[in-house]
Amino acid sequence: MRRLLTGMTVALLLLLNTLVLIGPLMILAVLKLVLPGRLKAACSAGVVWIAETWSDIDKFIFALCLPTVWEIRGDTELRMDRSYLMISNHQSWVDIPALMQAFNRKAPFFKFFLKKELLWVPLLGLAWWALDYPFMKRYSKAYLAKHPEMAGKDLLITQQACEKFRNLPVSVVNYLEGTRCTPAKQAEQQSPYKHLLKPKAGGVAFVLASLGEQLDAILDITVFYPGERIPGFWDLLCGRVPKVVVDIQTLPMDPALWQGDYQNDPQFRVYMQTWISERWAKKDALLSTLKNEASV
Numbered sequence: 001m002r003r004l005l006t007g008m009t010v011a012l013l014l015l016l017n018t019l020v021l022i023g024p025l026m027i028l029a030v031l032k033l034v035l036p037g038r039l040k041a042a043c044s045a046g047v048v049w050i051a052e053t054w055s056d057i058d059k060f061i062f063a064l065c066l067p068t069v070w071e072i073r074g075d076t077e078l079r080m081d082r083s084y085l086m087i088s089n090h091q092s093w094v095d096i097p098a099l100m101q102a103f104n105r106k107a108p109f110f111k112f113f114l115k116k117e118l119l120w121v122p123l124l125g126l127a128w129w130a131l132d133y134p135f136m137k138r139y140s141k142a143y144l145a146k147h148p149e150m151a152g153k154d155l156l157i158t159q160q161a162c163e164k165f166r167n168l169p170v171s172v173v174n175y176l177e178g179t180r181c182t183p184a185k186q187a188e189q190q191s192p193y194k195h196l197l198k199p200k201a202g203g204v205a206f207v208l209a210s211l212g213e214q215l216d217a218i219l220d221i222t223v224f225y226p227g228e229r230i231p232g233f234w235d236l237l238c239g240r241v242p243k244v245v246v247d248i249q250t251l252p253m254d255p256a257l258w259q260g261d262y263q264n265d266p267q268f269r270v271y272m273q274t275w276i277s278e279r280w281a282k283k284d285a286l287l288s289t290l291k292n293e294a295s296v
Contacts (some may be wrong), residue, residue, distance in 0.1 A: 003199075007238035018127075018247050025054075029130030034045065052105055052109055055278075069244070070098065075248050078106045080108060081169050083211070085172050088221035089176075090177050092225070099173065108168075111172050150294070162211050166210075178200050181196055192288070205272045208257050209258050209262065209266055216253065218251055219254065222283050223247075227242075
């Protein structure tokens with residue numbers, strides 16, 4: 001009963017925070033569409049400031065009501081005036097609060113590539129639209145076999161989205177697995193990794209091709225949950241997540257990662273896929289190490 005009351009209380013506080021801030025955020029988002037020049041830029045900055053404040057209040061609610069310890073490891077010397085590509089594993093909706101804990105007001109407010117269906121999430125879908133989050137439509141292999149003209153559509157959307165990020169400090173988050181990792185999904189795709197799904201190189205390659213010269217670093221992020229199972233968002237709200245580890249490794253920008261044509265150059269495509277596979281193997285080993293540490 002105590003856990004249930006905690007979950008209901010935290011959920012109510014998060015909802016109140018959302019209801020208070022969604023109105024001003026949407027007003028600025030609409031003004032951003034119609035105002036010119038500096039006024040447009042001021043509205044964009046206002047939208048981001050509200051989103052950062054929203055995140056700060058959520059962090060305060062978590063700290064006030066929940067026992068969760070957020071352990072941020074690794075390279076944490078970040079700057080708000082720099083641009084980053086963040087690559088991360090993905091296991092749970094708790095990954096999002098974990099990124100808030102690690103990066104809010106320490107790096108530019110992060111941009112996600114979201115499934116198009118998430119646009120219809122009450123309130124949050126509007127907020128993500130206001131923040132210029134790109135919404136992607138994913139197609140199954142069976143659908144693409146019947147409609148080959150739709151192949152590469154997501155990559156085109158990625159390029160168009162990155163145009164909005166040009167000349168502004170930005171943190172672009174890319175979940176290379178494309179979906180949350182579960183044992184069932186690992187078995188289905190016969191993943192060679194113990195803790196991860198196979199990574200996809202195309203999205204990262206197109207972000208780097210569009211923004212490579214603007215980006216200051218790649219942040220390789222590993223989120224780890226000690227315990228026997230991966231917690232859900234309701235587990236977090238109920239206080240059933242004692243600890244979350246966020247490991248951050250800063251990788252220097254290598255021009256070789258974006259000075260190629262991923263779509264049309266097979267040699268460059270292999271180079272990118274090899275680089276990402278090597279990063280994923282290191283991430284898988286790190287997760288094994290963190291799991292061993294947690295079991296001691």
